[in-house]
Amino acid sequence: MNSTTTRAGADSSAAEKVSLGEDAPRTYKQYHRPWFFRTFITTEFLIIALLAMVWIWANISVDGFSGPLTVRYLLLDIAPLMMIALPMTLIIVTGQIDLSVASTMGLSSVVVGIAHVQWGLSLPMAGMLAILVGVACGAFNGFFVAYVKLPSLAVTIGTLALFRGLAVGLLGTTALTDFDPDWTSLAGASIGDTRVPLVVVPVVGLIAIFVVLLHFTPFGRGLYDIGHNDVTARFSGVNVARSQMITFVLSGAVSAFAGIYYTLRYGNSRGDNAMGLELEVIAAVLLGGVLIFGGRGALHGVLAGVLLIGVISSALRLEGVTVNVINIIIGVLLIASVITPQIVGGLQRRSPKKRKAAS
Amino acid sequence: MVTHADAPVLELEGVRKTFGSVVALADGTLSVQPGSVHALVGENGAGKSTLIKIVAGLHKRDEGAFRFRGVDAEFSSTADAKDAGIAVIYQEPTLFPDLSVTENIFMGRQPLSGGKRIDRQTMVTEALQIFDRLGVDLDPHRPAQGLSIADQQIIEIAKAISLDAHLLIMDEPTAALSGVEVERLFNVTRSLRDEGRGIVFISHRFDEVFDLSDTITVMRDGSYIGTVRTNETSNSELVTMMVGREVNELYPKTPTEIGQTVLEVEGLNSKGTFHDVSFSVRAGEIVGLAGLVGAGRSEIARAVFGVDTYDSGTVSLGNQRVPKSKPAAAIEAGMALIPEDRRQQGLVVESSVAENIGAAIRKRLQKFGIITRAAENRAASSWAGRLQVKTAAMSMSAATMSGGNQQKVVIAKWLATDPKLLIIDEPTRGIDVGTKSEVHRLLSQLAGEGMAILMISSELPEVLGMADRVLVVSEGHITAELDREDATPEKVMHAATARREEAVERSGKSQTDDLVTAGEVQGDEHSSAVETQAEGEHPTVRQERGDLPRDGHCSGDLRCHSGRHEPEPEFPLQLPRLARPAAHSLHPDGSCHRLSDRHRHAQRRSVGGLHACDHCIHDR
Numbered sequence: 014m015n016s017t018t019t020r021a022g023a024d025s026s027a028a029e030k031v032s033l034g035e036d037a038p039r040t041y042k043q044y045h046r047p048w049f050f051r052t053f054i055t056t057e058f059l060i061i062a063l064l065a066m067v068w069i070w071a072n073i074s075v076d077g078f079s080g081p082l083t084v085r086y087l088l089l090d091i092a093p094l095m096m097i098a099l100p101m102t103l104i105i106v107t108g109q110i111d112l113s114v115a116s117t118m119g120l121s122s123v124v125v126g127i128a129h130v131q132w133g134l135s136l137p138m139a140g141m142l143a144i145l146v147g148v149a150c151g152a153f154n155g156f157f158v159a160y161v162k163l164p165s166l167a168v169t170i171g172t173l174a175l176f177r178g179l180a181v182g183l184l185g186t187t188a189l190t191d192f193d194p195d196w197t198s199l200a201g202a203s204i205g206d207t208r209v210p211l212v213v214v215p216v217v218g219l220i221a222i223f224v225v226l227l228h229f230t231p232f233g234r235g236l237y238d239i240g241h242n243d244v245t246a247r248f249s250g251v252n253v254a255r256s257q258m259i260t261f262v263l264s265g266a267v268s269a270f271a272g273i274y275y276t277l278r279y280g281n282s283r284g285d286n287a288m289g290l291e292l293e294v295i296a297a298v299l300l301g302g303v304l305i306f307g308g309r310g311a312l313h314g315v316l317a318g319v320l321l322i323g324v325i326s327s328a329l330r331l332e333g334v335t336v337n338v339i340n341i342i343i344g345v346l347l348i349a350s351v352i353t354p355q356i357v358g359g360l361q362r363r364s365p366k367k368r369k370a371a372s
Numbered sequence: 373m374v375t376h377a378d379a380p381v382l383e384l385e386g387v388r389k390t391f392g393s394v395v396a397l398a399d400g401t402l403s404v405q406p407g408s409v410h411a412l413v414g415e416n417g418a419g420k421s422t423l424i425k426i427v428a429g430l431h432k433r434d435e436g437a438f439r440f441r442g443v444d445a446e447f448s449s450t451a452d453a454k455d456a457g458i459a460v461i462y463q464e465p466t467l468f469p470d471l472s473v474t475e476n477i478f479m480g481r482q483p484l485s486g487g488k489r490i491d492r493q494t495m496v497t498e499a500l501q502i503f504d505r506l507g508v509d510l511d512p513h514r515p516a517q518g519l520s521i522a523d524q525q526i527i528e529i530a531k532a533i534s535l536d537a538h539l540l541i542m543d544e545p546t547a548a549l550s551g552v553e554v555e556r557l558f559n560v561t562r563s564l565r566d567e568g569r570g571i572v573f574i575s576h577r578f579d580e581v582f583d584l585s586d587t588i589t590v591m592r593d594g595s596y597i598g599t600v601r602t603n604e605t606s607n608s609e610l611v612t613m614m615v616g617r618e619v620n621e622l623y624p625k626t627p628t629e630i631g632q633t634v635l636e637v638e639g640l641n642s643k644g645t646f647h648d649v650s651f652s653v654r655a656g657e658i659v660g661l662a663g664l665v666g667a668g669r670s671e672i673a674r675a676v677f678g679v680d681t682y683d684s685g686t687v688s689l690g691n692q693r694v695p696k697s698k699p700a701a702a703i704e705a706g707m708a709l710i711p712e713d714r715r716q717q718g719l720v721v722e723s724s725v726a727e728n729i730g731a732a733i734r735k736r737l738q739k740f741g742i743i744t745r746a747a748e749n750r751a752a753s754s755w756a757g758r759l760q761v762k763t764a765a766m767s768m769s770a771a772t773m774s775g776g777n778q779q780k781v782v783i784a785k786w787l788a789t790d791p792k793l794l795i796i797d798e799p800t801r802g803i804d805v806g807t808k809s810e811v812h813r814l815l816s817q818l819a820g821e822g823m824a825i826l827m828i829s830s831e832l833p834e835v836l837g838m839a840d841r842v843l844v845v846s847e848g849h850i851t852a853e854l855d856r857e858d859a860t861p862e863k864v865m866h867a868a869t870a871r872r873e874e875a876v877e878r879s880g881k882s883q884t885d886d887l888v889t890a891g892e893v894q895g896d897e898h899s900s901a902v903e904t905q906a907e908g909e910h911p912t913v914r915q916e917r918g919d920l921p922r923d924g925h926c927s928g929d930l931r932c933h934s935g936r937h938e939p940e941p942e943f944p945l946q947l948p949r950l951a952r953p954a955a956h957s958l959h960p961d962g963s964c965h966r967l968s969d970r971h972r973h974a975q976r977r978s979v980g981g982l983h984a985c986d987h988c989i990h991d992r
Contacts, residue, residue, distance in 0.1 A: 014793075037759040039760055039761070040753065040757060041753045041757065041763065041764075041765055041766050042763060042764065042765040042766070043726075043749045043753075043766050043767065044765050044766070044767040045764045045765035045767050045768050046767070051767075106483050116903060118653070119787070151660070204612040210806075225742065227744055229586070229742045229744065230738070230741055230742065230743060231734035231735055231737075231738055231743055234730075234734055235734070236728065237720075237723065237727075237733060238720050241720045241721075241722045241723060242716070242719075242721070244716055244719045245716070245717055245718060245719060245720050245731075246715050247679055247699060247731045248677075248679055248699065248709065248711055248718065249785075250699045250700035250702075250703040250704075250732055251700075251701060251731075276844065308720075309722075356609060
């Protein structure tokens with residue numbers, strides 16, 4: 014054996030020779046909780062269960078909720094929320110936050126409007142331009158957070174104002190509405206003869222990409238490490254700064270895409286489009302069980318969180334509840350969502366003990 | 373079991389305590405007779421502290437019998453325990469620094485004169501009486517602030533006496549004391565014993581256990597192992613009881629064939645941290661990096677690995693340049709760094725064992741960019757198994773593990789990268805004697821298989837016992853390079869305390885040679901010349917050579933925190949980082965011991981629940 018030994022990975026021959034003690038190597042169970050507990054006694058599942066309950070309640074007791082158009086409009090409405098919640102989850106998992114997403118949407122809406130309506134670019138070209146602007150916005154945030162090491166809360170609260178200011182400044186108080194009707198109708202179109210809106214296709218695509226990215230790649234594992242302990246992450250070879258930069262750039266790009274969709278769906282380009290959406294996004298992500306301090310959370314919970322907010326809003330609107338009251342309810346849910354992980358954590362800690370006592 | 377006519381002061385039987393799913397104490401059994409000093413020994417995590425905390429009323433037991441002076445006891449607070457007559461003296465006394473010595477003694481139960489006013493005169497008189505009994509000379513009016521730890525402990529004992537405590541529990545009281553202070557404490561303890569009080573004494577120093585106690589109870593893994601009479605047992609019997617097997621070889625270094633150069637560091641500079649550092653590590657070689665804490669050893673290692681950047685110089689591994697400040701590139705090149713602070717740098721404690729072990733090899737575990745939990749678990753459990761990590765499952769978080777087990781997880785994580793060069797910083801800090809020798813055996817084995825190892829350690833016996841070659845760092849310079857045969861504690865300690873001017877003027881090696889010669893010439897007498905000549909040499913080093921009396925009394929050296937003196941003027945170096953340095957020394961019996969200064973202590977205790985002296989139980 015010498016330094017020229019080939020390094021073939023985890024199960025190399027060198028590994029087999031290294032062991033402590035004369036005893037045979039120990040073997041381990043993969044999980045310390047049985048599948049039932051680890052699947053169902055989770056924050057994510059709690060939100061899914063809550064979503065199911067609210068859904069059933071709305072179907073039974075809210076007039077018109079069970080109608081065929083409700084789901085369609087629900088999906089159309091929450092599509093931007095759903096899209097932006099994905100990169101937002103990544104950012105919050107690393108222990109950061111991006112408050113500028115709605116402003117980026119607004120800027121993207123203005124850029125696509127000016128490029129398409131005023132300059133006469135085709136919509137795909139205008140859209141590309143808007144997404145580039147979104148990437149630039151994200152890179153701007155990412156630069157200050159990842160490389161200058163400023164707190165993301167401060168940076169993005171600044172860019173929340175900055176990007177919104179640019180958006181409103183570019184277009185003033187006017188609205189551009191003269192969009193290619195082919196494209197505006199596409200934003201509200203359905204898949205074939207079904208009532209499922211076409212926007213579900215890119216949304217599902219994005220979900221798939223982000224699920225893989227967060228849960229099945231070394232990059233995603235690194236994000237959790239960064240959220241828990243960025244020193245250890247750095248010692249383990251995770252490129253902390255680059256990972257943070259990537260999450261912010263993704264956030265900018267997805268926000269810009271959501272801004273284009275928003276523009277086409279409502280057929281207008283205005284500087285104040287999507288104002289305040291960032292809070293709804295963050296509420297949905299936290300409601301989905303992502304820890305605000307970073308390090309824990311899963312996308313299935315976030316999806317349930319987004320749907321829960323969507324279902325509650327649309328059901329209450331059908332009930333004739335005002336927007337202010339809906340906001341109050343979402344606020345209460347948000348606070349509850351920050352408390353639930355602790356309750357669930359307590360349940361998780363208790364469950365193995367009970368089993369031990371029983372056995 | 374010792375039998376006495378009177379009922380035991382304290383009786384515990386099958387006491388059990390769990391925190392969530394963690395069993396801290398499975399079977400706590402202890403019987404303390406009046407007029408007896410009962411030593412409680414065991415490795416880290418054996419459950420001693422939990423047991424004490426139950427007796428002190430800090431924790432409530434889940435099961436088991438607890439009798440105090442023959443009566444079933446149920447304490448719901450420390451005040452209850454105190455009122456019943458149990459006094460606990462912790463390693464770190466908890467006094468109010470701004471109150472006077474007397475006020476501290478009578479805290480919370482000041483004698484009152486008419487009109488509910490505190491009767492200061494009575495307090496002072498009583499305090500003086502107690503001091504008289506203890507044979508100590510303390511000013512009852514002075515504030516507690518500035519008292520040495522030894523004196524603070526005396527105050528705690530005075531408190532216990534004024535309470536007329538029937539049971540006195542001392543939890544590693546000697547960890548921060550010098551020889552003379554230990555002797556005084558022991559005398560006080562003996563006189564308390566002779567008054568018929570029961571005393572529980574926890575210590576990791578066997579010589580003290582044998583010196584003071586008459587009965588010894590051994591605990592292991594939260595369970596009672598046995599009780600023996602001190603004069604009927606031996607060191608090795610105790611160690612066997614504690615560890616559950618014989619710890620035969622402490623530093624099982626096997627000679628290895630040393631191959632080609634693996635790591636080559638040339639002219640590494642980082643302003644204000646280290647200067648012109650050049651060295652190499654060859655295949656199969658263990659190179660020890662010794663020096664005082666804060667000398668720049670860890671910083672050099674971090675720069676080599678790329679966690680920190682450096683200003684100039686080169687690092688190459690197997691003739692390939694390793695880019696600077698890119699840990700990922702260093703890992704890719706075959707470098708691994710097991711950092712000194714395993715909870716802050718080595719582990720993501722909230723994550724599972726599998727995630728931790730897999731953390732540095734994710735790029736190799738992925739297939740087409742996808743990493744699965746199954747792949748991670750497979751790799752992790754194979755490594756955890758080889759290192760005998762104790763865990764219920766791969767999905768358990770690393771947070772609740774003991775220090776030794778956590779260290780195994782970190783080692784597994786880095787061995788999984790299959791490194792050519794392993795840098796290991798303080799490999800056995802804060803881990804128990806059993807795991808410690810396992811780690812040493814492992815290092816030896818890895819070197820035998822051709823791995824190049826750079827080991828940083830503050831424990832001199834570890835460096836001398838394990839390293840093929842010792843590099844000594846002082847103030848960011850390498851001041852000596854010693855081969856295994858040449859490396860003696862004196863040479864290492866001297867080079868470690870070398871002043872910068874000397875180090876620059878002369879080469880580190882010739883300098884140490886000079887001094888050692890001087891030391892040898894005068895070594896026979898207890899010569900003060902050695903003291904002046906080898907200014908800055910640690911008294912314990914002299915002690916080991918036989919220059920000092922075995923009580924290890926420290927005559928006022930800066931780097932020794934065992935004395936009462938403030939570390940100030942004797943050593944007028946411009947070393948801001950060395951102001952509170954090497955919390956480390958050798959124990960009189962020649963075993964290793966890390967004396968800690970108070971800050972470190974408090975910190976470590978709060979962070980990992982580790983006691984600074986928990987890792988020093990060696991056979992004499």
